[in-house]
Amino acid sequence: MPHVTLPRIGTAQAWRDAARGFLTAGVPPEAVTWGDSSVEAGLFDDPATGTGSRPVTVPRSFIGLANTVVFHNDPARFARLYAFLWRLKDAPHLITDRGDAELAKLRQMEKNVRRCQHKMKAFVRFRELGGPADPRRSFAAWFEPTHHTIEPTAGFFTRRFADMDWRILTPDISVFFEDGTLRFEPDHPRPTLPPDASEDLWITYFRNIFNPARLKVQAMQSEMPKKYWKNMPEAAAIPKLIAEAPARARAMALAGPTLPPRRAAAALAQQAANVSAWQGPSEELPRAISACRGCPLHRTATQAVAGEGPLDAALMIVGEQPGDHEDLQGRPFVGPAGQLFDQLAAEAGLDRSRAFVTNAVKHFKFVPRGRKRIHQRPNSDEIAHCKRWLDAEIRQVRPRLILALGATAAEALTGSDKAISTRRGSVEKGPEGVPVLISRHPSYLLRLRDAAEKHAARAEAVADLKQAVELSQNIDLKKYY
Amino acid sequence: MAKQTLDQKLAILSDAAKYDASCASSGSTRRDSRGGKSLGSNEGSGICHAYAPDGRCISLLKILMTNFCIYDCSYCINRVSSNVPRARFSVEEVVTLTIEFYRRNYIEGLFLSSGIIRSPDTTMLDMVRIARKLRHQENFRGYIHLKTIPDAAPELIEEAGLLADRLSINVELPTDASVKHYAPEKSPEQIRRAMADVRLRKDGAKDRSHTGKRPPRFAPAGQSTQMIIGADGATDATVLGQSTRLYASYKLKRVYYSAFSPIPDASTKLPLISPPLQREHRLYQADWLLRFYGFDLHEITGHRKDGNLDLEIDPKLAWALAHRGLFPLDVNRASREMLLRVPGFGTKTVGRILGTRRHRSLRYEDLHRMGASMKKARAFVTLQGWSPGPLTDSADLRARFAPPPQQMSLF
Numbered sequence: 001m002p003h004v005t006l007p008r009i010g011t012a013q014a015w016r017d018a019a020r021g022f023l024t025a026g027v028p029p030e031a032v033t034w035g036d037s038s039v040e041a042g043l044f045d046d047p048a049t050g051t052g053s054r055p056v057t058v059p060r061s062f063i064g065l066a067n068t069v070v071f072h073n074d075p076a077r078f079a080r081l082y083a084f085l086w087r088l089k090d091a092p093h094l095i096t097d098r099g100d101a102e103l104a105k106l107r108q109m110e111k112n113v114r115r116c117q118h119k120m121k122a123f124v125r126f127r128e129l130g131g132p133a134d135p136r137r138s139f140a141a142w143f144e145p146t147h148h149t150i151e152p153t154a155g156f157f158t159r160r161f162a163d164m165d166w167r168i169l170t171p172d173i174s175v176f177f178e179d180g181t182l183r184f185e186p187d188h189p190r191p192t193l194p195p196d197a198s199e200d201l202w203i204t205y206f207r208n209i210f211n212p213a214r215l216k217v218q219a220m221q222s223e224m225p226k227k228y229w230k231n232m233p234e235a236a237a238i239p240k241l242i243a244e245a246p247a248r249a250r251a252m253a254l255a256g257p258t259l260p261p262r263r264a265a266a267a268l269a270q271q272a273a274n275v276s277a278w279q280g281p282s283e284e285l286p287r288a289i290s291a292c293r294g295c296p297l298h299r300t301a302t303q304a305v306a307g308e309g310p311l312d313a314a315l316m317i318v319g320e321q322p323g324d325h326e327d328l329q330g331r332p333f334v335g336p337a338g339q340l341f342d343q344l345a346a347e348a349g350l351d352r353s354r355a356f357v358t359n360a361v362k363h364f365k366f367v368p369r370g371r372k373r374i375h376q377r378p379n380s381d382e383i384a385h386c387k388r389w390l391d392a393e394i395r396q397v398r399p400r401l402i403l404a405l406g407a408t409a410a411e412a413l414t415g416s417d418k419a420i421s422t423r424r425g426s427v428e429k430g431p432e433g434v435p436v437l438i439s440r441h442p443s444y445l446l447r448l449r450d451a452a453e454k455h456a457a458r459a460e461a462v463a464d465l466k467q468a469v470e471l472s473q474n475i476d477l478k479k480y481y
Numbered sequence: 482m483a484k485q486t487l488d489q490k491l492a493i494l495s496d497a498a499k500y501d502a503s504c505a506s507s508g509s510t511r512r513d514s515r516g517g518k519s520l521g522s523n524e525g526s527g528i529c530h531a532y533a534p535d536g537r538c539i540s541l542l543k544i545l546m547t548n549f550c551i552y553d554c555s556y557c558i559n560r561v562s563s564n565v566p567r568a569r570f571s572v573e574e575v576v577t578l579t580i581e582f583y584r585r586n587y588i589e590g591l592f593l594s595s596g597i598i599r600s601p602d603t604t605m606l607d608m609v610r611i612a613r614k615l616r617h618q619e620n621f622r623g624y625i626h627l628k629t630i631p632d633a634a635p636e637l638i639e640e641a642g643l644l645a646d647r648l649s650i651n652v653e654l655p656t657d658a659s660v661k662h663y664a665p666e667k668s669p670e671q672i673r674r675a676m677a678d679v680r681l682r683k684d685g686a687k688d689r690s691h692t693g694k695r696p697p698r699f700a701p702a703g704q705s706t707q708m709i710i711g712a713d714g715a716t717d718a719t720v721l722g723q724s725t726r727l728y729a730s731y732k733l734k735r736v737y738y739s740a741f742s743p744i745p746d747a748s749t750k751l752p753l754i755s756p757p758l759q760r761e762h763r764l765y766q767a768d769w770l771l772r773f774y775g776f777d778l779h780e781i782t783g784h785r786k787d788g789n790l791d792l793e794i795d796p797k798l799a800w801a802l803a804h805r806g807l808f809p810l811d812v813n814r815a816s817r818e819m820l821l822r823v824p825g826f827g828t829k830t831v832g833r834i835l836g837t838r839r840h841r842s843l844r845y846e847d848l849h850r851m852g853a854s855m856k857k858a859r860a861f862v863t864l865q866g867w868s869p870g871p872l873t874d875s876a877d878l879r880a881r882f883a884p885p886p887q888q889m890s891l892f
Contacts, residue, residue, distance in 0.1 A: 098833040099847030122530050126585040159513035160522040198581045208495040210533040213742040219536025252743040253753045260562035267561045271551040274600045277634040302673045328677040368729030
């Protein structure tokens with residue numbers, strides 16, 4: 001019966017070559033035995049590899065599985081892999097069948113090796129061999145892995161510690177990285193490594209980052225099993241930390257309150273005198289708006305968004321409320337609807353920089369959904385609460401005309417919540433005797449799906465903006481009401 | 482006062498940093514030092530290099546630059562009115578510690594926070610200086626997490642984001658009112674504005690310029706925050722409501738929940754109870770259900786009268802017990818959305834069920850092999866080889882999962 005002895009270094013490639021040979025030669029799993037160099041071949045075994053000419057294809061994910069499982073410490077790993085590969089030949093879909101007992105076992109083994117690799121990346125502890133002033137620094141570690149994880153994990157250390165020499169010695173094979181070259185060597189004895197001053201600092205850190213008020217020994221041990229402790233310098237501190245924790249926690253609870261140190265008053269005074277670069281708007285009205293707590297919306301929004309534009313603008317544009325972008329940036333009409341408005345304005349010959357732009361409600365109202373915020377229409381209460389800010393802005397700017405975009409703005413300015421579809425393009429009476437031209441909110445256009453409807457609505461919107469320009473420039477508005 | 486040694490400073494400044502729960506080192510750009518000119522790598526997934534007996538992982542060197550502070554936040558060990566010993570690292574000391582620890586494979590990188598000295602800008606500038614030195618002089622390619630000071634100038638935040646993998650700003654407490662009460666010098670609005678600023682910069686760094694050139698990545702591992710649980714009277718519904726808003730508004734990678742724990746020289750304003758660890762654990766479970774399992778906030782807390790999660794059983798099981806009419810679920814027919822709602826099924830198990838279902842129908846034994854926790858799941862599913870019968874509707878189903886009742890201690 002053919003027997004394959006796989007080498008301790010380069011195991012993955014050797015297994016693949018042998019398995020490919022047997023598979024193409026049609027050798028069934030029961031007709032071949034496998035072992036690594038620790039398993040002696042049977043009395044009637046002969047070293048052999050199969051050869052054949054049939055090309056074989058294997059699902060890609062099996063290669064990944066095999067490349068990991070070959071490093072497991074189970075002596076049956078090679079045979080298990082080949083047996084599964086043999087079945088896979090006629091039923092490639094088996095690789096996705098997690099209910100299959102053999103695949104489940106292989107995946108379990110793969111998980112064991114991956115965990116062992118992960119723990120090696122985590123728990124290897126280097127000590128310095130030379131001095132910190134050496135032109136190329138040199139480090140060494142002794143590590144005892146559960147599986148044959150040195151070879152597949154060496155790459156991690158080369159990618160991470162490329163500017164220094166290092167070696168990881170283990171009872172299995174050892175790995176050396178010197179002057180940028182990697183090599184593996186079997187059978188190194190456990191070395192005596194020189195003491196390292198940084199290790200003491202590390203233990204100090206470990207002892208002090210621990211919080212004695214929350215002892216969770218089980219959680220620590222499930223992630224850092226005791227078998228690794230003997231090669232981790234900080235682990236020696238653990239028993240004492242655990243033993244002292246309850247008393248330390250009790251002492252904190254029982255300690256009586258103390259008086260603040262003398263420097264506290266001076267420090268607090270210094271704090272109070274600091275000026276932040278973020279210190280909101282300096283003008284009185286925007287400052288008052290940003291401090292508004294009139295309704296609950298301020299608790300969830302980032303900031304209040306006050307109007308902006310020249311204070312002597314002839315035209316004032318009022319939208320509904322800040323959206324996602326406006327809320328983040330603190331400026332009105334900068335989100336998708338604002339950008340669309342700018343396009344429409346350009347078509348209509350409206351210069352936005354010469355208008356005062358604001359919203360009926362100053363805080364963003366939304367409900368969170370996953371990673372998005374879904375806009376919510378403000379209710380009449382919120383509109384009414386925010387009305388005083390809108391009125392104050394109108395009194396400050398004294399525009400000749402107000403353009404109300406959408407139902408919320410129209411309601412805030414005229415008190416009527418009648419449908420916009422019947423009112424758009426008309427001029428109504430607004431606060432402080434300023435006439436209000438009603439139009440749709442640009443976000444209405446963004447929501448329309450039907451191309452023809454969209455086209456028509458867009459034309460209407462541009463017409464409304466043209467009308468706004470005209471009315472805000474012409475003198476006689478009286479005829480409208 | 483005698484000059485403190487590096488060891489003494491490290492003891493004080495790591496002790497002062499332990500109340501920050503965040504330790505992640507995952508999710509940043511992949512990079513390595515194969516050229517031989519630099520040190521360090523990041524391969525996407527984080528590595529926990531050690532675990533302390535409090536069950537928390539140690540992935541980063543988590544230290545404060547200084548624990549001197551001019552703020553007076555009641556819950557904080559470093560508040561100005563506390564008498565804990567104080568220390569301050571120099572820029573070089575932090576850089577050396579980080580590099581030497583990293584070379585010995587103790588850590589994935591640095592998590593630098595600080596008490597506020599003189600002014601937010603001065604403090605932030607020193608922190609940025611440390612990150613700059615690590616990146617540009619030491620050619621450090623490991624992970625850097627910088628705690629951002631909300632009031633610091635925008636240009637400092639900008640540079641911090643270009644140097645660090647992650648930025649974080651703590652919201653500290655679940656409601657604005659509690660922040661004002663316990664941290665009078667902090668402004669919840671300013672914290673939100675600073676988080677909005679980080680999100681905008683991160684979004685902005687995705688847009689290519691007109692020449693097609695990619696701008697440098699800004700905080701590639703995103704931003705995170707932390708909320709202290711159990712210091713104020715907020716319910717779990719309030720806490721989770723705040724997290725869902727934070728995730729949606731500022732695209733946070735993580736919200737950390739930190740059970741309020743007694744600190745040395747504590748303020749009299751706060752309860753000195755043992756930290757509510759179980760509550761913290763349930764909040765993390767609920768957070769996961771919200772982000773990866775398609776649950777809505779009201780589904781998790783809506784069926785609880787007091788707005789708090791059930792401490793005895795996990796929130797998914799609690800939801801399933803309150804909605805038994807939807808179960809048992811036929812595993813061979815149910816949708817992905819419903820499978821995710823079965824207690825004992827994780828996202829991986831559900832993926833495996835769907836993958837295998839394409840080829841054949843599943844049997845009870847299959848679920849075991851796919852990693853499902855059948856002790857929980859079996860009351861809620863039906864498939865070949867298993868029917869829960871009256872188990873799903875049995876009155877004592879909850880008692881099978883909840884810990885047995887305990888007699889109150891007399892002392």
